[in-house]
Amino acid sequence: MTGAQKAKVALDAVKGNKTVNEIAQEYGVHPTQVGLWKKALLETVGQLFDVKRSAKTIDPQNDAERLYAKIGQLSMELE
Numbered sequence: 001m002t003g004a005q006k007a008k009v010a011l012d013a014v015k016g017n018k019t020v021n022e023i024a025q026e027y028g029v030h031p032t033q034v035g036l037w038k039k040a041l042l043e044t045v046g047q048l049f050d051v052k053r054s055a056k057t058i059d060p061q062n063d064a065e066r067l068y069a070k071i072g073q074l075s076m077e078l079e
Helices: 003-015 020-027 031-049 060-078
Strands: none
Touching: 003 020, 003 031, 020 031
16 A cells, blocks of 8 residues: 555544444455554644745856846847
8 A cells, every 4th residue: 555545544544434444444454554544644743744844945056057048048039
């Protein structure tokens, strides 16, 4: 099973609309495994929002070259 599939099983278990046995039967896994995935999801879900996004680093040299190339292209189109 892929990580996405395991997450779907765990989310179904967290929702509580079905019993663990029903979920296990639906996805073809053991009920204990459903419980473990649910526990793992609940323990790690808070970390999802703790990750800070870093600003993209821009290479000034590469960016300048790209801009000069664009200026050259536009100048040629005007002529």
